[in-house]
Amino acid sequence: MLARDWYYNERRSIGIDSTVASIYDGQDDSDLRARAALTMLGVQRGWRVADIGCGTGVLACEAALMGADVDAIDISPAMLALAEIQARDRKVAVRFQSAGLLSFAYQPNSYDLVVSEFALHHLPDFWKAVALARIFRALKPGACFYLRDIVFASMPDGPERGVEAWADFIIKNHRFTRESVITHMRDEYSTFGWVIERLLTEAGFTLVSADYDAPLHGTYRLRKPKSGEQG
Ligand SMILES: C[S@@+](CC[C@H](N)C(=O)[O-])C[C@H]1O[C@@H](n2cnc3c(N)ncnc32)[C@H](O)[C@@H]1O
Numbered sequence: 329m330l331a332r333d334w335y336y337n338e339r340r341s342i343g344i345d346s347t348v349a350s351i352y353d354g355q356d357d358s359d360l361r362a363r364a365a366l367t368m369l370g371v372q373r374g375w376r377v378a379d380i381g382c383g384t385g386v387l388a389c390e391a392a393l394m395g396a397d398v399d400a401i402d403i404s405p406a407m408l409a410l411a412e413i414q415a416r417d418r419k420v421a422v423r424f425q426s427a428g429l430l431s432f433a434y435q436p437n438s439y440d441l442v443v444s445e446f447a448l449h450h451l452p453d454f455w456k457a458v459a460l461a462r463i464f465r466a467l468k469p470g471a472c473f474y475l476r477d478i479v480f481a482s483m484p485d486g487p488e489r490g491v492e493a494w495a496d497f498i499i500k501n502h503r504f505t506r507e508s509v510i511t512h513m514r515d516e517y518s519t520f521g522w523v524i525e526r527l528l529t530e531a532g533f534t535l536v537s538a539d540y541d542a543p544l545h546g547t548y549r550l551r552k553p554k555s556g557e558q559g
Pocket residue numbers: 338339341342345352380381382383384401402403404407427428429430444445446447450451
């Protein structure tokens with residue numbers, strides 16, 4: 329059997345995120361934003377939904393409240409513990425999986441919707457592609473993937489300005505610390521929006537929309553084509 333001792337160790341970023349788990353404590357309007365996104369994506373009662381990199385589980389709980397059958401997946405035990413408290417407090421049934429983008433268990437062609445918000449940047453680009461291929465396989469034909477992440481919308485002469493604007497924005501609006509911004513830039517793997525778009529289409533997705541709204545935020549709506557459709 330292949331040892332796969334070269335496989336990426338996605339648990340190496342746990343230490344980084346568990347230090348910020350305490351600030352993802354739901355004291356904002358993230359539930360309203362999650363509800364709006366899920367409504368826009370057309371979530372229906374009975375849909376199978378996965379939130380990969382679910383953090384404290386706000387979106388997963390909202391999806392469950394809308395009647396979806398939800399898997400909340402995260403690599404960090406600290407985050408999952410907070411997500412479980414959230415689900416208990418909100419009295420919703422959510423399945424939890426302690427796993428990552430490269431290791432979550434799935435049945436091929438089983439999900440109506442996969443969401444991943446601000447988690448993909450934890451992987452270097454090669455491993456982003458591996459994760460996207462896994463998500464593609466997990467989705468039903470015709471189903472949707474909703475991806476949000478911190479990405480660079482500009483070319484290399486721009487990031488300095490972009491990063492400072494983004495730092496100001498998230499420190500002011502999301503109670504992030506300067507230290508977490510530094511950690512993100514120095515130790516994590518955000519990449520260019522055009523790299524993400526190419527990785528997505530190479531994985532087979534149809535790019536329905538790509539928006540670069542808040543500083544350094546990319547929001548992508550993708551669809552897995554049905555057989556016979558053009559990707
Ligand atoms: C910035 S938080 C975002 C949480 C939530 N999605 C949100 O938008 O509020 C990033 C999350 O990704 C998780 N994470 C880090 N690496 C991961 C991986 N390889 N696979 C899945 N989740 C991962 C972290 O534990 C953390 O919960």
